[in-house]
Amino acid sequence: xxxxxxxxxPDIEDxxxxxxxxxxxxxxxxxxxxxxxxASLDCTLYxxxxxxxxxxxxxxxxxxxxxxxxxxxxxEGDVATHSSGNHGAALALAASLDGRKAxxxxxxNSVPMKIEAVRRYGGIVHFCSATQESRExxxxxxxxxxxxxxxxxxxxNIIAGQGTASMELLQQxxxxxxxxxxxxxxxxxxxxxxxxxxxxxPVYGIEPEGAADTVASLQQDARVESWQADTIADxxxxxxxxxxxxxxRAQVKQVLTTSDQEICRAMSLFWQETRMTIEPSxxxxxxxxxxxxxxxxxxxxxxxxxxxxxxxASWAAMTEGYSA
Amino acid sequence: xxxxxxxxxPDIEDxxxxxxxxxxxxxxxxxxxxxxxxASLDCTLYxxxxxxxxxxxxxxxxxxxxxxxxxxxxxEGDVATHSSGNHGAALALAASLDGRKAxxxxxxNSVPMKIEAVRRYGGIVHFCSATQESRExxxxxxxxxxxxxxxxxxxxNIIAGQGTASMELLQQxxxxxxxxxxxxxxxxxxxxxxxxxxxxxPVYGIEPEGAADTVASLQQDARVESWQADTIADxxxxxxxxxxxxxxRAQVKQVLTTSDQEICRAMSLFWQETRMTIEPSxxxxxxxxxxxxxxxxxxxxxxxxxxxxxxxASWAAMTEGYSA
Numbered sequence: 001x002x003x004x005x006x007x008x009x010p011d012i013e014d015x016x017x018x019x020x021x022x023x024x025x026x027x028x029x030x031x032x033x034x035x036x037x038x039a040s041l042d043c044t045l046y047x048x049x050x051x052x053x054x055x056x057x058x059x060x061x062x063x064x065x066x067x068x069x070x071x072x073x074x075x076e077g078d079v080a081t082h083s084s085g086n087h088g089a090a091l092a093l094a095a096s097l098d099g100r101k102a103x104x105x106x107x108x109n110s111v112p113m114k115i116e117a118v119r120r121y122g123g124i125v126h127f128c129s130a131t132q133e134s135r136e137x138x139x140x141x142x143x144x145x146x147x148x149x150x151x152x153x154x155x156x157n158i159i160a161g162q163g164t165a166s167m168e169l170l171q172q173x174x175x176x177x178x179x180x181x182x183x184x185x186x187x188x189x190x191x192x193x194x195x196x197x198x199x200x201x202p203v204y205g206i207e208p209e210g211a212a213d214t215v216a217s218l219q220q221d222a223r224v225e226s227w228q229a230d231t232i233a234d235x236x237x238x239x240x241x242x243x244x245x246x247x248x249r250a251q252v253k254q255v256l257t258t259s260d261q262e263i264c265r266a267m268s269l270f271w272q273e274t275r276m277t278i279e280p281s282x283x284x285x286x287x288x289x290x291x292x293x294x295x296x297x298x299x300x301x302x303x304x305x306x307x308x309x310x311x312x313a314s315w316a317a318m319t320e321g322y323s324a
Numbered sequence: 325x326x327x328x329x330x331x332x333x334p335d336i337e338d339x340x341x342x343x344x345x346x347x348x349x350x351x352x353x354x355x356x357x358x359x360x361x362x363a364s365l366d367c368t369l370y371x372x373x374x375x376x377x378x379x380x381x382x383x384x385x386x387x388x389x390x391x392x393x394x395x396x397x398x399x400e401g402d403v404a405t406h407s408s409g410n411h412g413a414a415l416a417l418a419a420s421l422d423g424r425k426a427x428x429x430x431x432x433n434s435v436p437m438k439i440e441a442v443r444r445y446g447g448i449v450h451f452c453s454a455t456q457e458s459r460e461x462x463x464x465x466x467x468x469x470x471x472x473x474x475x476x477x478x479x480x481n482i483i484a485g486q487g488t489a490s491m492e493l494l495q496q497x498x499x500x501x502x503x504x505x506x507x508x509x510x511x512x513x514x515x516x517x518x519x520x521x522x523x524x525x526p527v528y529g530i531e532p533e534g535a536a537d538t539v540a541s542l543q544q545d546a547r548v549e550s551w552q553a554d555t556i557a558d559x560x561x562x563x564x565x566x567x568x569x570x571x572x573r574a575q576v577k578q579v580l581t582t583s584d585q586e587i588c589r590a591m592s593l594f595w596q597e598t599r600m601t602i603e604p605s606x607x608x609x610x611x612x613x614x615x616x617x618x619x620x621x622x623x624x625x626x627x628x629x630x631x632x633x634x635x636x637a638s639w640a641a642m643t644e645g646y647s648a
Contacts, residue, residue, distance in 0.1 A: 030354040032376070036444075052356070056599040120360075275380040275632035277601055308599035312636035312643075319636075 009243045010160035012198040015191070018160040019167050021072075022064040025097060026164070029053050031172045031302075037273040041289045044300045046176065048169040051278050051308030055121065057235075058165050058306050059090035059152075062187055065161030066150045067094040078103060080147035082128070082135040084234050085114025086307050087152040092123030103147050105138040107131075111234055113311050132226055132239045153187030154241025163191025169302050170199060179302040180204045182284045183214055183255060184236035186244025188304060193251040202253035204295070206284040208233045209257045214240045214248060218255060232260040232318060235281035235307060254295075261322070262287040268319040270305075277315045282306045333567045334484035336522040339515070342484040343491050345396075346388040349421060350488070353377050355496045355626075361597040365613045368624045370500065372493040375602050375632030379445065381559075382489050382630050383414035383476075386511055389485030390474045391418040402427060404471035406452070406459040408558050409438025410631050411476040416447030427471050429462040435558055437635050456550055456563045477511030478565025487515025493626050494523060503626040504528045506608045507538055507579060508560035510568025512628060517575040526577035528619070530608040532557045533581045538564045538572060542579060556584045556642060559605035559631060578619075582611040585646070590614065592643040594629075601639045606630045 010018075029049050038044050050058035067079070080103040081091050088104035095102040102123040106115060107130040118125055128138040143149045151158065165188070166179055179196050183189045183205035193203045207214055210231030213224045223245045229237035240248065248255065258266075266286035270278055285303040289296045310318075334342075353373050362368050374382035391403070404427040405415050412428035419426040426447040430439060431454040442449055452462040467473045475482065489512070490503055503520050507513045507529035517527045531538055534555030537548045547569045553561035564572065572579065582590075590610035594602055609627040613620045634642075 027356070030376070032351070034378070051599060052354070054358070271636070275375060275601075277599075277636050311640070312595070312601050313640035316635070316637035316640060 008156050009190070009247055010156045010163070010194060012194060014156070014160040015163045015167055015195055018065045019164045021068045022061060022161060022164065025064040025094070026061055027053055028168055031169060032274060034273050037270070040269060040273070041286070042293060042297050043289060045289065046169070046173045046302045047274070047305050048165055048302060049276070049305050050165055051276060051282060051305050055086070055089045055093050055117070056307055056309040057086040057090065058162060058188060058304065059086040060093065061164050062158035062161030063087065063090035063094040063150070066155065066157040067098050067100070069157045070148065071098055075148060078147050079150045080139060080142035081105065081150045081152055082139045083152050084237060085110050085118065086235055086309055088123055089114065089117040089121050091150055092118050092121035096122040103142045105135055105142065107135065111310070114309055117309065151241070153185030153238065154243050156243065158187050159191045159194070159243065159247070161191070162188045163195040165304055166192045166195035166302070170195065173302060175300060176201060176302040177300045178202045178204060179304070180206065180285045180288065181304040182233070182236055182281050182306050183207045184211070184281065185238040186214065186240040186248055188306065189252055190244045190247035192304065193247055197251050203251070204288070205248065205252050205255045206288040207255060207257050208236055208263065208284060209259050211237050212257050214245070214255050215257060217245055218249065233263060233280040233284060235279060236284070256288050256292060258284050258287040258291055262291055264318050265322040266290065267315065268322045277308060277310060277312055278305055279307045279310045280318065282308070332480050333514070333571055334480045334487070334518060336518060338480070338484040339487045339491055339519055342389045343488045345392045346385060346485060346488065349388045349418070350385055351377055352492055355493060356598060358597050361594070364593060364597070365610070366617060366621050367613060369613065370493070370497045370626050371598070371629050372489055372626060373600070373629050374489055375600060375606060375629050379410070379413045379417050379441070380631055380633040381410040381414065382486060382512060382628065383410040384417065385488050386482035386485030387411065387414035387418040387474070390479065390481040391422050391424070393481045394472065395422055399472060402471050403474045404463060404466035405429065405474045405476055406463045407476050408561060409434050409442065410559055410633055412447055413438065413441040413445050415474055416442050416445035420446040427466045429459055429466065431459065435634070438633055441633065475565070477509030477562065478567050480567065482511050483515045483518070483567065483571070485515070486512040487519040489628055490516045490519035490626070494519065497626060499624060500525060500626040501624045502526045502528060503628070504530065504609045504612065505628040506560055506605050506630050507531045508535070508605065509562040510538065510564040510572055512630065513576055514568045514571035516628065517571055521575050527575070528612070529572065529576050529579045530612045531579060531581050532560050532587065532608060533583050535561050536581050538569070538579050539581060541569055542573065557587060557604040557608060559603060560608070580612050580616060582608050582615055586611040586615055588642050589646040591639065592646045601632060601634060601636055602629055603631045603634045604642065606632070
C-alpha cells in the first residue's frame with residue numbers, strides 16, 4: 001500500500017478544493033485566546049480547537065477528504081487503514097456517511113476508548129502488534145482482500161484534508177507569525193506547511209522525545225523507516241511517511257521535541273486556563289512553547305490542538321503531580 | 325443587600341445594551357450540533373457552550389455587565405458577592421479587568437477548584453455555612469464595610485448579562501423551537517426568558533430534585549425563601565431570587581426536575597459524544613431532554629451548557645458506573 005512516490009503531494013489548490021469538498025461534513029472549529037494562558041506562555045496564542053471537531057480530532061478532515069474524493073472518482077467499496085485510534089474513528093464515521101465500512105488495523109496497546117470509538121462509528125477493528133511493520137503487514141492483508149487503502153498520513157488526500165484546519169485558522173485569525181502542530185506520521189504538519197507556506201508563514205512540528213524519528217531523519221537527511229516509540233503521546237507513535245517527510249524537509253521551519261513530563265505539565269496548564277481536557281499528543285505544542293522561549297516568546301502563534309480523545313480518569317492519572 | 329423590588333427587572337432593550345457593553349470582554353462561544361447526540365436524545369440539539377466562556381462559565385457575562393455598568397455610572401470601589409464558585413470567579417476576573425477587587429462569600433462545601441479559581445483571578449474568599457441565610461449574612465457584613473454588592477442572580481444587570489448567551493445563540497442558530505437552561509438562583513433562566521420571549525420562543529428551566537425550590541414556589545404561588553439543598557449539582561443549590569421568580573412565573577414555560585443519577589448519566593453521554601467534561605449543573609438540561617420525551621422529542625432545541633468547572637478526577641468519580 002505504501003506508494004513511495006514522494007512527489008505525489010498536494011499543493012495549495014488541492015487544499016482549497018479539499019476545503020470545499022468537506023465543508024458539509026466537518027465543523028468549523030473555534031479558535032480561543034486566553035490572556036491568562038498567554039501570560040503563562042509569554043506569547044499570544046490562538047488555539048485551533050480540533051479537539052472539538054467531529055470524532056474528537058482533526059483526523060476527521062483528512063478522512064472526509066479521502067472518502068469524498070473516492071466518491072468523486074466513482075471508486076466504490078469498503079476502505080481499510082491502520083491507526084492508533086483517531087484516524088480510525090474518523091475514517092469509520094466518514095465511510096459510514098458515504099455508506100461504506102472501514103476496516104481499521106489497531107495496535108494492541110491502543111487506548112481502550114479509541115478502540116470503542118472506532119466501533120461506535122461503525123468501523124471493524126483488526127488488532128496488530130505495536131510496531132510499524134506489523135501495522136503495515138496487517139493492513140496489506142485487508143488490501144489483498146479488496147479493501148481500498150486509506151493510509152493515515154502518507155496519502156495526498158489525507159495531507160490536503162488535514163491542511164484545511166490551518167486554512168480555516170488563517171482565515172479566522174489574521175496576522176499569525178507562525179503555526180505550531182504536533183508531529184507523528186506527519187499528515188497534519190505537512191498539510192499545515194502547505195497551507196501556511198502559501199502565505200509565507202513558518203510552521204514548526206513537535207515530536208515527543210520518545211518518538212523523535214523525524215528529528216533523526218532530518219539529522220541523517222534520510223527517512224528513518226522503523227522506530228520503537230516510547231511516549232505517553234499515543235497519537236504520535238507512528239513513523240513519518242514518505243510524502244510527509246518530503247514536505248517537512250522542504251517546507252517545515254524546524255522540528256522540536258518535548259518530554260513526556262513536559263507534555264503532562266502542559267495538559268494540566270491547558271486545562272487550568274481553558275477547562276478542556278486534551279490528549280497528550282495535543283499538549284506537545286503547549287509544552288514546546290514553554291520549553292523554547294527563544295523561538296516563541298512574544299510571538300502571535302497559531303497552535304493546532306489536535307484531539308481530546310482521552311478519558312477523564314486517564315487524564316487525571318497522567319497529570320497527577322504536575323501542577324501547572 | 326437583597327432589594328425586594330420584583331419590578332426591577334431588565335427588558336429586551338437592556339439585553340441589547342448588555343450585549344454591546346460586554347462585547348470586548350466575553351467570548352462569542354461556539355454552538356455545536358452532533359448527529360450522534362441527537363440520535364441518543366431524539367431531537368435536534370444545539371449546545372451553546374458557555375463551558376468554553378472565559379472563567380469556564382456563563383457567569384462571566386453577568387459579572388461583566390455588572391462591572392461595566394458600575395463603571396458607566398461612575399461608581400468606584402471594590403465589590404462583594406456570594407457564590408458557590410462560578411459567579412465568584414467571574415466577578416473576580418471582571419473586577420480585576422476594571423482595576424477593582426472582588427470579595428466573594430463562599431459556602432464551606434464549595435468545590436475546591438472553584439475556590440482556587442476565585443483566588444487565581446484575584447478575588448478574596450470569605451467562607452460561610454452552606455445555607456442561604458449564612459450566605460446573605462456574611463455578604464451583608466462586606467456591604468457594611470463599604471463594598472458594592474453584586475448579587476449573583478437577584479440583580480437586574482446580572483440577569484441582563486446572563487441573557488446575552490441566548491441573544492447570541494438566537495443569532496447563531498435560526499429557527500429554534502425552544503430553549504432549555506439549568507435553574508439555580510434563576511439569573512440565567514430569567515435572562516433567557518427575556519431574550520427568547522421577545523421572539524415568542526418558549527423557555528424551560530431545569531432544577532435538580534434536591535434543589536427544587538422553584539418548583540415548590542410555583543406550586544404554592546409564592547417564593548420559598550429557604551431550602552436545604554441536597555444535590556450533586558453544586559451550581560444550582562441557591563434559592564431562587566425575587567426578581568428571578570417574578571420573571572420565571574410570568575415568562576418561563578415550565579420548570580422540570582432531574583435526579584442526580586440522571587444528571588451523572590447525562591454527563592457521561594455528553595462526554596461520549598462531544599469530549600467535553602461539563603459540570604453536573606450543566607448536564608441537567610441533557611438529562612431533562614432524555615427524561616421528558618413528551619415535551620422534547622423531535623424538537624429543534626437550544627440548550628445552554630453553563631459551565632465546565634469540574635476537575636477531571638471528580639468528573640470520573642461522579643460518572644463511574646453511569647455509562648451513557
